[in-house]
Amino acid sequence: MPRTGHHVERAIFDLRRGVPVVLQDADTAILIQPLEGLQASRLGELQADASLVVSRHRLAVLGGDPERGRAAPGVEAMRLPLGSCGPLDLARLERLAFGAQPEPRAAALAQPASVGECGALALMRRALLIPAALTVTLTGEARELAQARIAAGEWLSVDAEAAIGCFDSAAGMLTRVSDARIPLADAPESRFILFREPDGLREHVAVVIGEQHDWQPAVPLRLHSACLTGDLFGSLRCDCGEQLRNAVSDIESMGGGVLLYLAQEGRGIGLANKLRAYTLQDGGLDTVDADQVLGFGDDERHYRAAVDMLGALQIQRVQLLTNNPQKIASLEAGGIEVVERQALYGRLNDHNRRYLSAKAERAGHLLDDVLHADSSRSSACK
Numbered sequence: 001m002p003r004t005g006h007h008v009e010r011a012i013f014d015l016r017r018g019v020p021v022v023l024q025d026a027d028t029a030i031l032i033q034p035l036e037g038l039q040a041s042r043l044g045e046l047q048a049d050a051s052l053v054v055s056r057h058r059l060a061v062l063g064g065d066p067e068r069g070r071a072a073p074g075v076e077a078m079r080l081p082l083g084s085c086g087p088l089d090l091a092r093l094e095r096l097a098f099g100a101q102p103e104p105r106a107a108a109l110a111q112p113a114s115v116g117e118c119g120a121l122a123l124m125r126r127a128l129l130i131p132a133a134l135t136v137t138l139t140g141e142a143r144e145l146a147q148a149r150i151a152a153g154e155w156l157s158v159d160a161e162a163a164i165g166c167f168d169s170a171a172g173m174l175t176r177v178s179d180a181r182i183p184l185a186d187a188p189e190s191r192f193i194l195f196r197e198p199d200g201l202r203e204h205v206a207v208v209i210g211e212q213h214d215w216q217p218a219v220p221l222r223l224h225s226a227c228l229t230g231d232l233f234g235s236l237r238c239d240c241g242e243q244l245r246n247a248v249s250d251i252e253s254m255g256g257g258v259l260l261y262l263a264q265e266g267r268g269i270g271l272a273n274k275l276r277a278y279t280l281q282d283g284g285l286d287t288v289d290a291d292q293v294l295g296f297g298d299d300e301r302h303y304r305a306a307v308d309m310l311g312a313l314q315i316q317r318v319q320l321l322t323n324n325p326q327k328i329a330s331l332e333a334g335g336i337e338v339v340e341r342q343a344l345y346g347r348l349n350d351h352n353r354r355y356l357s358a359k360a361e362r363a364g365h366l367l368d369d370v371l372h373a374d375s376s377r378s379s380a381c382k
């Protein structure tokens, strides 16, 4: 059975195209079909004993107890058996997977997911799809048919444990791919260095401002998660674009440093899901609850890539520009010494006030100054 990572990456591409994948462990084989992009015509092919695998965040939204029957700490996936829920119907599946209303009767049937089902959910999240998949345990003729499609190259077979570890395959050994001098309006002596994750799925950029020998003893550092809407188009729904530009000019005025532009759009849920979350927010939910309706936790970001990039740049001590205590904790857990934090704000407006308040109240971001004094620049903090 294949255990190598590259099957996982290929499976992710198939899943993003709506093609099912077979996950195998020692005894079982399950067919997984992402709910996102599922055509009603495919439902007929899936057997009546299909299950819907969702995250424990999603189960909580449906009205279930996310801790009940949890297979092990850290296991995020739960199985909703569909057999007793009536015929497979796309609208009903979508209500279960990302509808805003609770479904207590379905939630009460939730069971802990198998290894393969945990792998299915991990792949959905790595593929930046809605974290929900239809799964069918393959037995008898269905299993033989699936093996024939795998042999013909039509479907991929992936080891279930390798699927569970699909986030780990991105960690360590980032490749430094290319770099160039890019003079920025607010920091003329800047260089962009592109790093690629080992599984090839994501790329991150280090913007190095000024000369490294000027940065001692601690390097001014910004970790910036991608936000297409804010960074590029100046969306008023968030503060990202202004934070990005303020970070560049602050680092320049501090004598140079590094900005890591991380491929973590939408706090790690991807742009498609962030747009879905915005629509849910327009219906009244805050930023945390909207993500949870879609099946995500408060914040899906990891900072392992950032730690690796700092390692490649030989940076161990930093002065971090952030209001997010989690970024400080993650760097320190990765062995980077954060000697000082410096606040970094965008401007408060009528569109982002609720978002920033929710970040402060629900995720512990240190935004008192901007929420209460309408400051628009950064300030040093201890």
Ligand SMILES: Nc1nc2c(ncn2[C@@H]2O[C@H](COP(=O)(O)OP(=O)(O)OP(=O)(O)O)[C@@H](O)[C@H]2O)c(=O)[nH]1
Residues within 6 Å of the ligand: 223, 224, 225, 226, 227, 228, 237, 238, 240, 243, 264, 265, 266, 267, 268, 269, 274, 277, 278, 287, 291, 321, 322, 323, 324, 327, 355, 365
């Ligand atoms: N899921 C989701 N993501 C959002 C929303 N608004 C902004 N984002 C994303 O949130 C992330 C913000 O990134 P950062 O500014 O680096 O981080 P931060 O957690 O705000 O912490 P700071 O360092 O204090 O700025 C970006 O990836 C945005 O795309 C939202 O409503 N929902």
Ligand SMILES: [Zn+2]
Residues within 6 Å of the ligand: 227, 229, 230, 231, 238, 239, 240, 241
């Ligand atoms: Zn933003």
